[in-house]
Amino acid sequence: MDRLTEGRTAAPAGIVVDRSDGAGDNVLARGREAPLEQSVPDRTDSVAVSVRGLVRRFGARTALAGVDLTIRPGDIHALLGPNGAGKTTLIRILSGLVDADDGEVAMSGAVGLVPSGDRTFYLRISGLENLIFFARLNGLRLRVARSRGLELLEQVGLAEAGRLAVGRYSHGMQKRLSVARALLVEPTVLLVDEATHDLDPEGAQRIRALVRDLAGRGAAVLWTTQRIEEIRDFADAVTFLRRGEVRFTGSVDELIARAPSRRFVIGVRNGRPDRPPSLRSLQGVLGSVATVDASPGGGDQFVLAPARDGALGTAIAALAEAGFEVTACRQEQAEIEEAFMALMTEETP
Amino acid sequence: MSAFAELAKLPAFMRRDLRIALSYRMGAATGLLAILGQAVVLSFLGKLVNPAQLPMYGGTRITYMEFVSIGIVFNMVVLLLLDQVATAIRTEQMAGTLEALLATPTAVSTIQAGSAAFELLYAPIRMIVFLVFIGLLFGLNLHPGGALPAVSVLIVFLPFLWGLGLLSAGAILTFRRGTGAVTIGAMLLGLASGAFFPLALFPPWLAEISKFNPLAITITALRETLIGGTGWASIASDVAELAPLSLLALAAGAAVFRLALKRERRLGTLGLY
Numbered sequence: 001m002d003r004l005t006e007g008r009t010a011a012p013a014g015i016v017v018d019r020s021d022g023a024g025d026n027v028l029a030r031g032r033e034a035p036l037e038q039s040v041p042d043r044t045d046s047v048a049v050s051v052r053g054l055v056r057r058f059g060a061r062t063a064l065a066g067v068d069l070t071i072r073p074g075d076i077h078a079l080l081g082p083n084g085a086g087k088t089t090l091i092r093i094l095s096g097l098v099d100a101d102d103g104e105v106a107m108s109g110a111v112g113l114v115p116s117g118d119r120t121f122y123l124r125i126s127g128l129e130n131l132i133f134f135a136r137l138n139g140l141r142l143r144v145a146r147s148r149g150l151e152l153l154e155q156v157g158l159a160e161a162g163r164l165a166v167g168r169y170s171h172g173m174q175k176r177l178s179v180a181r182a183l184l185v186e187p188t189v190l191l192v193d194e195a196t197h198d199l200d201p202e203g204a205q206r207i208r209a210l211v212r213d214l215a216g217r218g219a220a221v222l223w224t225t226q227r228i229e230e231i232r233d234f235a236d237a238v239t240f241l242r243r244g245e246v247r248f249t250g251s252v253d254e255l256i257a258r259a260p261s262r263r264f265v266i267g268v269r270n271g272r273p274d275r276p277p278s279l280r281s282l283q284g285v286l287g288s289v290a291t292v293d294a295s296p297g298g299g300d301q302f303v304l305a306p307a308r309d310g311a312l313g314t315a316i317a318a319l320a321e322a323g324f325e326v327t328a329c330r331q332e333q334a335e336i337e338e339a340f341m342a343l344m345t346e347e348t349p
Numbered sequence: 350m351s352a353f354a355e356l357a358k359l360p361a362f363m364r365r366d367l368r369i370a371l372s373y374r375m376g377a378a379t380g381l382l383a384i385l386g387q388a389v390v391l392s393f394l395g396k397l398v399n400p401a402q403l404p405m406y407g408g409t410r411i412t413y414m415e416f417v418s419i420g421i422v423f424n425m426v427v428l429l430l431l432d433q434v435a436t437a438i439r440t441e442q443m444a445g446t447l448e449a450l451l452a453t454p455t456a457v458s459t460i461q462a463g464s465a466a467f468e469l470l471y472a473p474i475r476m477i478v479f480l481v482f483i484g485l486l487f488g489l490n491l492h493p494g495g496a497l498p499a500v501s502v503l504i505v506f507l508p509f510l511w512g513l514g515l516l517s518a519g520a521i522l523t524f525r526r527g528t529g530a531v532t533i534g535a536m537l538l539g540l541a542s543g544a545f546f547p548l549a550l551f552p553p554w555l556a557e558i559s560k561f562n563p564l565a566i567t568i569t570a571l572r573e574t575l576i577g578g579t580g581w582a583s584i585a586s587d588v589a590e591l592a593p594l595s596l597l598a599l600a601a602g603a604a605v606f607r608l609a610l611k612r613e614r615r616l617g618t619l620g621l622y
Contacts, residue, residue, distance in 0.1 A: 016431060056617070058616075092448075092617070095448075095451075096452070097451055098453065098614065098617040099615055099616075099617070100613050111452070113452040114447075115449060116446055116449070117445050118442065119445030119446075120445050120446055120448065120449040121446065121449070122365060122366070122369060122444070122446060123444075124369045124372040124373075125365065125368045125369055125372065128370055129365070131363075132361075132364075133361050133362075133364070133365045134449070134453060135359055136358060136360075136361035137450065137453040137454075137455045138453050138454065139454065165372070181449070183592050222363070286515075302482065318501050335573060338425060
């Protein structure tokens with residue numbers, strides 16, 4: 001049975017995989033035969049993944065309501081959103097597991113997938129045998145599959161466990177094996193669905209380093225995560241989904257800028273260089289106007305959180321009146337989590 | 350991807366399933382013991398059967414043990430294969446590996462065929478081993494010259510079994526349950542196959558219908574070649590009867606399986622169990 005005609009008829013969504021780079025076949029070409037010629041979206045060579053107006057409904061529920069997404073080669077694009085936002089549905093459509101109801105997707109080259117589930121391997125056989133099996137399904141010959149499997153086991157830190165049955169692996173080890181499987185064919189597009197949620201910090205860091213390396217070699221990465229803070233210094237771009245709609249797309253800095261912090265870092269002196277003001281004395285002056293906390297910078301730096309909008313001036317005036325000298329005041333940078341929460345509560349335009 | 354490239358993936362499935370089979374060390378041994386146990390029971394029951402009531406093959410009268418040995422071994426192979434073909438995709442669903450498989454550039458039909466390929470090869474080997482065992486234990490008079498004609502009949506019969514398996518696979522994919530229905534269906538076909546007793550014992554109308562049962566046709570052909578020693582001469586009519594039934598079953602099975610798969614993709618529930 002030919003893959004291009006198997007099991008599907010004309011899907012409304014046009015999904016196109018450009019195989020001109022010779023990187024091999026791709027699951028996304030399977031079965032979406034009708035739209036192949038009619039719906040090639042506009043894209044340039046600098047776009048690895050192009051999603052336009054993607055819609056998917058499950059009965060009365062709309063999982064994706066016209067999602068647009070662009071990922072350039074070499075970029076790690078984080079996909080954030082609360083549970084049920086449509087992140088996994090988007091990944092599943094991109095990886096060819098679910099048909100879209102409408103919209104267009106274009107991707108180039110081989111696609112690697114790190115699924116979110118834990119049980120995605122054959123538990124009775126070894127990690128190496130699992131990798132060999134999946135490598136051969138990706139078209140690698142046995143000898144190449146074996147050497148590639150060994151190489152990737154080494155890279156994800158499973159060299160010693162490679163010959164153990166996967167049933168004896170921890171969740172974290174299975175997740176690392178899952179990443180190794182996704183890298184078997186040196187994908188040009190890597191789809192990662194919560195790769196680090198059950199990993200220890202060292203394991204998570206190792207996975208991020210591997211993915212960063214892959215992106216450095218030109219792969220486009222779509223990275224969904226609930227560990228929001230990990231995208232700082234890792235992701236090049238972020239898309240925030242809520243109820244199937246894109247609520248934000250931009251850089252991590254732009255995301256953070258969406259949530260101006262209500263906390264301020266202030267410098268306070270009391271005229272005694274050898275002994276900076278104590279937290280207790282400052283809080284005693286501020287009362288219920290603001291709360292004050294120690295700053296990670298220490299010394300005469302404090303973090304001030306006004307109790308309400310406009311209370312910053314009242315707080316500084318109170319400190320000055322009590323004899324303290326306020327030497328500096330700047331808004332603290334928001335955490336990504338605060339930006340996430342701000343987008344969560346933002347009304348739909 | 351070309352059909353050749355898809356075919357080249359089948360050994361990967363066979364290697365995987367061989368490794369998994371080897372990890373269950375008792376599996377093959379218990380299978381052998383079960384069939385030997387069945388053979389022992391039937392050997393005693395066979396003493397009650399008057400050989401005159403049994404059909405003749407190649408002009409020679411046979412014992413009940415010779416009659417039934419082909420039947421029980423063939424029946425076992427049919428049940429094993431049918432179950433394997435019918436539940437290949439379901440097994441991957443249950444194991445959680447289906448989505449990982451579908452994320453590779455592999456056709457679902459390859460996954461389905463690949464998941465049954467090992468059993469397809471292994472079951473006939475087991476069938477021969479079991480027959481040899483039973484033959485040695487109970488002194489069966491099998492004709493080695495009938496082996497190739499017998500294999501030829503089996504090859505023509507396999508698409509029928511595959512089609513039946515695909516029909517069941519489509520139903521299982523849609524309803525998630527239903528392996529019981531597969532087993533009951535296979536049992537009914539087995540009952541009306543003449544595996545354990547001559548079809549002549551059925552009421553005449555049922556015996557007449559059962560003659561068109563592909564299992565009955567195959568078993569009769571196997572007995573003629575392996576026990577009666579009739580060789581190639583006797584299988585032509587059997588193959589002529591079997592071939593259209595096999596093609597019909599395969600076409601119907603493939604159509605139902607495609608429909609079920611299409612529905613699952615549309616609903617987005619292919620990976621769910």
